[in-house]
Every structure is written in C-alpha cells, then in structure tokens.
Amino acid sequence: MRGIVWFRRDLRLNDQPALTAACESCSEVIPLFVFDEPLLQSHVFGSACANFMLGCLEDLAASLASRGITLQWRRGEPVEEVVHVARAWKADVVYWNRDYEPAAIERDRTVQQQLAQIGVVVRTFKDHVVFEAEEVRSATGEPMQRYSAYRARWWMKWQAMQPTTLPVPRLLTAEKAVSLPAPPPLPSASDLGYEPVTLWIEPGERIAQKRLRRFVEGPIHTYITGRNLPAVDGSSILSPHFRFGTLSARAAVHAALASLAQGRRVSRPDVFIWIDELVWREFFQQVLAAFPRVVDEPFRQVLAPAPRAPGTERDRLYQAWREGKTGFPIVDAGMRQLNQTGWMHNRVRMIVASFLIKDLRIDWQSGERYFMQRLIDADVAANNGNWQWCASTGTDAMQGYRIFNPLLQSKKFDPKGEYLRKYVPELAAVPTDQIHAPYLMTHEDQALAKCRIGIDYPSPIVDHRQARDEYLALGKLQRTR
Ligand SMILES: Cc1cc2nc3c(=O)[nH]c(=O)nc-3n(C[C@H](O)[C@H](O)[C@H](O)COP(=O)(O)OP(=O)(O)OC[C@H]3O[C@@H](n4cnc5c(N)ncnc54)[C@H](O)[C@@H]3O)c2cc1C
Secondary structure: OEEEEEEOOOOOOOOOHHHHHHHHHOOEEEEEEEEEHHHHHHOOOOHHHHHHHHHHHHHHHHHHHOOOOOOEEEEEOHHHHHHHHHHHOOOOEEEEEOOOOHHHHHHHHHHHHHHHHOOOEEEEEOOOOOOOHHHOOOOOOOOOOOHHHHHHHHHHHHHHHOOOOOOOOOOOOHHHOOOOOOOOOOOOOOOOOOOOOOOOOOOOHHHHHHHHHHHHHOHHHHHHHHOOOOOOOOOOOOHHHHHHOOOOHHHHHHHHHHHOOOOOOOOHHHHHHHHHHHHHHHHHHHHHHHOHHHHOOOOOOOOOOOOOOOOHHHHHHHHHHHHOOOOOHHHHHHHHHHHHHOOOOHHHHHHHHHHHHHHOOOOHHHHHHHHHHHOOOOOHHHHHHHHHHHOOOOOOOOOOOOOOOHHHHHHHHOOOOHHHHHHOHHHOOOOHHHHOOHHHOOHHHHHHOOOOEOOOEOOOOOOHHHHHHHHHHHOOOOOOO
C-alpha cells in the first residue's frame, strides 16, 4: 500500500500521529508539503513567519533525508495539488493531522471529497492539541466559554486519559521510500514573495527540543515572576514551534511534569502555571473550532465606545502605534521589538493591545491584522482570542472598564528600564527614574540625557488619563477603581 503524509502545521518526526500511522500501514510512504499559493499571495502572515516555516521545512527535509526518504513539495492551490499528486503517484491513502481554522476545515473537507471520487482513502488524526474541542465540553455537552471551567475539565481529561507521546517511527527507513523524480531545492523566502529575514528564534524540530529541555531545566521553576519581565528570558519562547508543530503540546506537558522529579530547585506552582498557558492555547483553539464566526466578528457585543472614525487623525495615531512612535516608551519598545524581531513579549502584547483599543480607540481588528502580518508565531486562534480578550469582546475577556496604564505597567515590569533602553535607544541615557515617562523631564534633564522630547523622541500622542476617561464615558462603563 502506498501512502502520502501531507505535512501542514506538524513539521516534525517525533510524536507525529499521521506519519506513524502511515509507516505502520503502508509499505511505501511519501512525505509531502504544499505551499498554499492563495495564502502566500494574500500576505495574511508576514516575512518572519514565512522564513520560520521555511527553516522548519529545511530541518524536516534533512531529518527525512538522513533516513533515506525525500520530502516532496508542491506549490499551488492545495486541493488541486494534493488530488493531483495522489492520482499521479497512485496513492492508496492520504494521511494528515487535523487543523481547526475554519478555512483549513473547509479545504480539508473538499480534498477529502475529491480524493474519495478517485478512490483514495483519507485518514486524519488529532495532533495540534492535546484535546480537541469535542473532548472538553461542559456537563451539558456545550462548548466552553469560561477558561477556569475549561481548565478544570482539561485536567480531569488529562488524568483520565493520560495521553502519551509517540517516538520517531521505527519503520521510517529507506525501505519505505518511493522512487520519484527528486524535487527541486525548497524555495527561498524571496521565491515565495517574502523578505529574507535573520531569524531571532531558530526554526526546526531539533532546536525546539533543545529549547524545551533548557526551559524545563531552569526558567520554568521561576516562571510566575519571570514571565512578566520583558527584559528577562523568563518564558519558553516556544510559540512559533507550537505554531508550526516542530514540538507537540503533549510532549511539552510531559516534559514540564517530568521536570518536577528532577533537581532541587523545583517549583510545582510555576510548572502548573506554565502548563496553564498551554491550556489557554487549547482554550482558544476550541473557541475557534466551536465558534468560527469569531474570525469575522466580536464573540460578544460589549458596552464600549465605537472605534474612532476613519480619517487622517485615525491614520496618524495608527501609524505612530505601528512604528513605535507613540511617546509611551513601553508601547514603543514593544512595537519596535515586534517590527525588528517578529516577536513580542506577552505582557507587552497586552499593553500595546490595550493602548491601541482603549487609549487610541482604534478597532481591535486593525491590531489583530498587524500582528498576523508581523508575528513569527502568527496563529489565528491565539491571536484572535487574545485580541478579543484585550478588547473585552471575547469569550472570557478582561472587563471593559479595565485599561492598562502604560506608565504603571512599565515601572512594574521593567523597573530598571532595560527593555526600554534595548528597543528605544533614544532613551539610552535617560535616568531610570525618568525613563518610563520621559515627557516629564525638564529641558535641563532632556539636555543632560541627550533626548529632546518632540525632536529625538516623540511627545505622547495622547494624554493617557484623558483618553481613559473619554473611553469610559463614551462606553458608559463603570469605573471600579
Ligand atoms: C494581543 C495578543 C496577541 C497574541 N497573538 C498570538 C499569536 O498570534 N500566536 C501565539 O502563539 N500567541 C499569541 N499570543 C499569546 C502569547 O503572547 C504568546 O503565545 C507568548 O507570548 C509566546 O511566548 P512563549 O512561547 O515564551 O510563551 P510561554 O509563556 O512560555 O507559554 C507557553 C506556550 O503557551 C501558549 N500561550 C502562552 N500564552 C498564551 C495566550 N495568552 N494565548 C494562547 N496561547 C498562549 C503559547 O503556545 C506559548 O508558546 C498573543 C497575545 C496577545 C496579548
């Protein structure tokens, strides 16, 4: 029997259910990746993400080659390409791991129908999450809207099922290889229409495993504090690996739990809070699967002021936000980190999102789109879920009246201004007690710090207190503090 394994967001050999099943059932296995031309053309995601994906594919191709197997690739409309190669290569079965984005579900349904018409069987597997949406439901069988309730059920399910991980298939050897014309080398970013970028986070399965090992040996045990400090390497920085599946969530949970039995400086609360973040990831995946309308609209209508009307003022504010020139150092550092590296620290993502929506009164969808185009870990479920959380429109979102104060957040989470100085070099010589609000410096202080406000570094584009009061008043929102 001849099987094609269609790789998508699962670019690894370890714990790969579709690949394992193909190796167990088929005498011949052809690994395939399809560059989705319409998706590439739409530029929904940007260069950082595209470069990372290409790096992961290079690594996957090398791992397969070391076992005597060639990664085949195609570029085009995925339905046409998969059906075409299944026919041309005389495949009996096509294997893939499921994807929960509405567009992907639709695509997969069409491929499956067309393959059935030519007599090719499809076998699909759970992979991208530990538990799929239908596996974690409320007592009445409904999709869950509260994270805390979801989390409790997720853990009950974990205890009951004790999910395990799969090794690299033992049978994945040259004996399974099919003699086909060798594919050309994988395309470069420029071939795909994207800028080549130097990746700040290295791609590939081996790197993901190394990063996970390093994280569970140390930083995970101080995660509760470390995760909030943008100047510190306190979180795992594995999100692009989860996005492209160079690491499975199951393997990550197991590694975290196993770390509790190692070493002396072990912290159970920190480890469980980190696993909770993986549960948040699954929570948003199940929200997307159960309520696909969130891609196009708010999950719930909330009392909130209408976003600022289109026009030059809105464009000016939006541009300043995108470029990191708002005059609020923590917002600017975050946006510049995003523009320079394709990544932004989670705490700062929340601050810049709150600032865009509530201080600038710009629609959250504009922020969501910009993040998708810039983030190396751009993921529809996580991005949409978090933007809706910040906009207070999401399933389990922050209260509408809650507005992050950029000054207080900056002082609390980057007390020495290290993160600010790294990404906003104009502020390098500003003393620590003034760096969070440089607009309060006197002319003398500005001269000493070689940073003239309004010339070397922008004046604040809004008055935070006034913007906050306006937002609350326009939205008729109750202030509780
Ligand atoms: C406005 C906004 C937009 C975001 N967009 C994305 C996105 O497009 N892609 C993305 O992966 N994450 C997104 N996040 C969530 C979060 O910022 C990143 O997952 C996290 O910063 C990645 O860093 P890490 O790998 O070090 O995470 P860790 O703190 O080490 O957490 C481990 C893993 O848990 C998951 N995770 C952590 N926090 C969240 C969260 N709030 N929501 C969902 N999953 C989470 C990630 O897969 C992460 O790698 C967004 C957050 C905000 C506030």
